[in-house]
Amino acid sequence: MSLITCEKATFAYEGVPVVKELDLQIEKGQYLCIVGENGSGKSTLVKGLLGLLKPVSGSVAFGDGLHQTEIGYLPQRSEIQPDFPASVWEVVSSGCHGLWMNARHQRMAEENLRLMSMDRLRNRSFARLSGGQQQRVLLARALCATKSLLLLDEPVAGLDPLVTREMYDVIRMLHEEKGLTIVMISHDIQAATQEADRILHLTSTGSFYGTPFEYRHSPLGVAFFGGCCCHE
Amino acid sequence: MNNEMFTMLGKMFSYHFMVRAAVVGLLVSLCAALLGVSLVLKRYSMIGDGLSHVGFGALAVASALGAAPMAVSIPVVMAAAVLLLRLSSHTKVKGDAVIAMISAASLAVGVIVLSLSSGTTGDVNNYLFGSVLAMTGEDVWLSVILAAVVLVLFGVFYRKIFAVTFDETFARATGEKTEAYNLLLACLTALTIVLGMRVMGAMLISSLIIFPALTAMRVCRSFRSVTITAALISVVCFMLGLCGSYLLDTPTGATVVVANVLAFLLFWLIGRIRERA
Numbered sequence: 001m002s003l004i005t006c007e008k009a010t011f012a013y014e015g016v017p018v019v020k021e022l023d024l025q026i027e028k029g030q031y032l033c034i035v036g037e038n039g040s041g042k043s044t045l046v047k048g049l050l051g052l053l054k055p056v057s058g059s060v061a062f063g064d065g066l067h068q069t070e071i072g073y074l075p076q077r078s079e080i081q082p083d084f085p086a087s088v089w090e091v092v093s094s095g096c097h098g099l100w101m102n103a104r105h106q107r108m109a110e111e112n113l114r115l116m117s118m119d120r121l122r123n124r125s126f127a128r129l130s131g132g133q134q135q136r137v138l139l140a141r142a143l144c145a146t147k148s149l150l151l152l153d154e155p156v157a158g159l160d161p162l163v164t165r166e167m168y169d170v171i172r173m174l175h176e177e178k179g180l181t182i183v184m185i186s187h188d189i190q191a192a193t194q195e196a197d198r199i200l201h202l203t204s205t206g207s208f209y210g211t212p213f214e215y216r217h218s219p220l221g222v223a224f225f226g227g228c229c230c231h232e
Numbered sequence: 233m234n235n236e237m238f239t240m241l242g243k244m245f246s247y248h249f250m251v252r253a254a255v256v257g258l259l260v261s262l263c264a265a266l267l268g269v270s271l272v273l274k275r276y277s278m279i280g281d282g283l284s285h286v287g288f289g290a291l292a293v294a295s296a297l298g299a300a301p302m303a304v305s306i307p308v309v310m311a312a313a314v315l316l317l318r319l320s321s322h323t324k325v326k327g328d329a330v331i332a333m334i335s336a337a338s339l340a341v342g343v344i345v346l347s348l349s350s351g352t353t354g355d356v357n358n359y360l361f362g363s364v365l366a367m368t369g370e371d372v373w374l375s376v377i378l379a380a381v382v383l384v385l386f387g388v389f390y391r392k393i394f395a396v397t398f399d400e401t402f403a404r405a406t407g408e409k410t411e412a413y414n415l416l417l418a419c420l421t422a423l424t425i426v427l428g429m430r431v432m433g434a435m436l437i438s439s440l441i442i443f444p445a446l447t448a449m450r451v452c453r454s455f456r457s458v459t460i461t462a463a464l465i466s467v468v469c470f471m472l473g474l475c476g477s478y479l480l481d482t483p484t485g486a487t488v489v490v491a492n493v494l495a496f497l498l499f500w501l502i503g504r505i506r507e508r509a
Contacts, residue, residue, distance in 0.1 A: 050404075050405040051405070052401065052404055052405060068407070069405075069406050069407030070406075071405060071406075073401075073402055073405045073406070075399060075401055075402055079399065079401060080398070080399060081273070084273060084398060085273075085449055085452055085453055085454060085455055085457075085458045086394070086398055086454060086455045087453065087454035087455075087456075090394060090398075090454055090455050090456065091398065093391070094391065094394055094395040094398060094399075094402075094403075095402075095406070097406065097407070099388060099389070099391060099392065100391070101391065123454075125453035125454065127453070128453070141402070142402075145406045
């Protein structure tokens with residue numbers, strides 16, 4: 001059974017349908033990258049998958065033991081106030097469910113901080129971290145909220161090339177070593193076809209869904225890569 | 233010098249109205265500072281200002297009708313808090329514009345009602361700028377209950393308040409009832425404002441919400457330290473303002489605001505020095 005199944009799901013933004021009649025199955029262990037130009041509905045679809053936006057028609061169903069509130073979500077960095085007074089620990093531990101931080105939450109937050117190599121900066125101010133470090137902290141928070149699915153909204157936006165590479169390596173490690181299902185929104189189609197095992201390309205007229213190989217040979221892929229299949 | 237100070241303080245607190253004003257003011261300052269950290273960080277600072285004007289209108293109507301001020305103003309201001317929150321998040325009019333509209337309308341209603349009724353300039357001044365003489369024994373009990381409620385709820389929901397304040401979208405995505413927390417915050421703010429505006433005045437009560445949080449943020453870098461520091465700054469500034477107003481024979485609300493302004497400047501200076509060091 002799929003973790004998430006969208007059947008003919010239409011999502012609207014301010015009453016205007018943006019994602020139309022989308023059929024999508026997100027399988028356990030998949031690395032799906034959602035690409036598309038601005039306004040194609042990527043962020044709207046993310047809100048739909050997170051349950052923050054109900055489909056105006058069609059359905060979104062959760063399966064394989066996944067509860068809607070157990071999706072680890074990494075928002076766009078621009079959604080976080082840059083000068084918010086919070087320590088790294090406060091941010092990471094806010095990903096744990098429950099009113100109180102019990103011993104299990106404590107261990108989980110510490111483990112995820114270590115996994116993101118941020119444990120030595122746990123008392124540092126979040127606002128004073130570099131962009132890449134902030135993304136690692138927000139990833140650690142997302143990991144506290146999930147054991148199965150990470151939804152990453154443009155995780156490398158605004159990062160320099162070196163940090164972008166590091167970020168992709170971290171995401172791949174979470175996918176391959178921790179067995180997490182990844183759904184990543186990206187503008188970087190080149191990187192998407194290298195990192196992911198499924199591509200969903202949203203356009204205003206429809207969508208493409210398939211493997212990176214199929215994508216490169218599709219009209220949308222050919223339009224982007226110009227018929228070059230050098231990354232196979 | 234110390235003896236003179238203690239004599240002055242002893243004389244000041246020999247008046248029952250001063251003791252009542254101090255108790256209510258300290259508890260309201262504490263609550264306002266705790267709630268203010270979230271409100272300021274969520275860009276809801278002006279809600280406090282809007283609600284205080286609604287409170288002024290409600291007090292004016294209560295006064296004209298000869299009704300108990302608290303019995304009228306508490307439900308009206310709480311309803312306004314809920315309305316402001318709903319309108320800010322569910323309509324196409326921007327939140328600050330909604331607050332400005334409700335704020336101006338309430339002020340206008342209050343002024344008209346007072347001018348049509350037997351309200352005197354002194355009454356208007358008391359409502360607008362506060363008076364230490366206005367505190368009753370009932371106000372003291374209400375503020376003790378309010379402070380207990382705010383402290384308990386703030387303590388129990390502290391982690392959730394942080395989560396909703398830091399990143400509301402993430403909090404909603406992970407199943408937090410963000411609207412319920414926002415509603416709780418708005419209702420507690422409404423209660424704090426109604427109680428505080430008797431001593432601080434409708435025009436100045438919002439300063440108790442905004443200043444301590446902004447002042448603490450000049451030097452503190454974590455949510456926890458900002459919250460604790462804001463609470464301390466708020467109660468210290470209130471006491472300094474109350475004593476200052478007694479010594480200088482100035483209005484209490486305005487003097488408390490001046491103490492907060494001075495604290496803000498001091499912390500801003502400390503913050504600048506620390507950044508350069």
